[in-house]
Amino acid sequence: MRYPSLSLALLLLWLAGPALAAIEVYDFSDPALETRYYQLIEILRCPKCQNQNIKDSNAPLSADLRGRVHEMLEAGHSDSEIVEALVDRYGTFITYRPPLNALTLLLWFGPLLGVLLAGFLVARWIRHNQRQTPVEALTEAERQRLAVVLGNDEDLSR
Amino acid sequence: MSPGLKLSLLLGAPVVGFFVLLGFLAAGLGRDPSLLPSALLDRPLPGFQEPGLLDIDPVTPADLTGQVSLLNVWATWCPPCREEMPYLVALAESGVTIHGLAYKDDAGAVRQWLDHYGNPFRTLMNDADGSLGLDLGVYGAPETFLLDAEGVIRYRHVGIIDPRVWEEDFLPRIRALEEEPS
Numbered sequence: 001m002r003y004p005s006l007s008l009a010l011l012l013l014w015l016a017g018p019a020l021a022a023i024e025v026y027d028f029s030d031p032a033l034e035t036r037y038y039q040l041i042e043i044l045r046c047p048k049c050q051n052q053n054i055k056d057s058n059a060p061l062s063a064d065l066r067g068r069v070h071e072m073l074e075a076g077h078s079d080s081e082i083v084e085a086l087v088d089r090y091g092t093f094i095t096y097r098p099p100l101n102a103l104t105l106l107l108w109f110g111p112l113l114g115v116l117l118a119g120f121l122v123a124r125w126i127r128h129n130q131r132q133t134p135v136e137a138l139t140e141a142e143r144q145r146l147a148v149v150l151g152n153d154e155d156l157s158r
Numbered sequence: 159m160s161p162g163l164k165l166s167l168l169l170g171a172p173v174v175g176f177f178v179l180l181g182f183l184a185a186g187l188g189r190d191p192s193l194l195p196s197a198l199l200d201r202p203l204p205g206f207q208e209p210g211l212l213d214i215d216p217v218t219p220a221d222l223t224g225q226v227s228l229l230n231v232w233a234t235w236c237p238p239c240r241e242e243m244p245y246l247v248a249l250a251e252s253g254v255t256i257h258g259l260a261y262k263d264d265a266g267a268v269r270q271w272l273d274h275y276g277n278p279f280r281t282l283m284n285d286a287d288g289s290l291g292l293d294l295g296v297y298g299a300p301e302t303f304l305l306d307a308e309g310v311i312r313y314r315h316v317g318i319i320d321p322r323v324w325e326e327d328f329l330p331r332i333r334a335l336e337e338e339p340s
Contacts, residue, residue: 047194047295047297048297048298050191050192060262060288061288061292061297061298064287064288064289064291064292065292068289068292087197088197088198089197089198089292089293089294089295090194090197090295090297091194091195091196091197091295093194
């Protein structure tokens with residue numbers, strides 16, 4: 001290759017494409033707000049898309065939601081206030097961290113329940129196997145009977 | 159537990175599981191996963207003051223009260239809205255009060271559109287930046303809210319209103335609202 005560094009530069013440029021697609025730029029008065037902004041747009045789900053957070057989605061609605069998050073951060077709202085405000089408008093669909101309530105109880109504790117059930121079944125299975133009595137040695141009478149059945153009068157124990 | 163019972167349980171469990179799964183899948187077939195329930199059901203309209211495109215300007219929630227009405231969220235850039243508009247005009251002619259919210263649209267394009275299709279709207283708000291749409295939990299135009307006389311959101315329909323939707327989803331609810339003692 002004649003221009004390895006040029007090729008490398010082009011390759012890097014090509015790889016940078018998706019990064020450039022990442023949308024509008026907001027100015028933050030405080031770098032801490034920016035960190036929280038990125039955390040928030042990661043856990044908020046785009047209502048228009050079936051399964052994408054508003055960070056990854058380029059739907060116009062996601063852009064509006066990012067704008068709202070930025071606006072509320074600059075206005076001094078806490079993270080939970082921002083999530084609550086959006087849940088108030090779009091329902092719990094909008095958050096990837098569903099709240100713990102009667103409706104989502106199974107969602108939160110279902111997996112734990114599954115693990116507990118599986119553990120219980122495995123424990124029972126192991127105990128069951130251990131409890132099985134080992135095969136007992138034949139009694140003298142049984143040994144003689146066996147010898148008769150096999151047509152062999154030698155003592156089998158020897 | 160007898161061995162026979164144990165065996166039938168062992169063989170029966172996957173069959174039962176299969177039918178449970180089948181039940182879930184069958185239920186899932188009938189529903190559209192893109193439809194979200196409105197978080198604002200049975201809550202009053204959020205506070206707002208929007209520029210109006212018709213006689214009333216600016217428009218506040220008070221302008222949307224007084225009788226059972228529809229609030230239609232639409233835009234000239236939305237193809238299904240094009241399909242819906244003639245039916246809205248017909249509904250308005252039959253006496254239904256319809257308020258409009260031009261969602262992220264251009265005032266000039268909206269006026270042109272109304273010249274072409276006729277105007278079904280009592281009031282029409284211009285939500286150019288989509289902020290009121292966001293406060294209403296709008297995620298796709300067209301959406302139509304059913305408001306009672308106090309401006310409380312009683313129902314939200316996502317998608318176009320056609321005669322079937324009108325008769326099955328809206329009319330029964332409107333009749334129930336009108337029968338409610340106020």
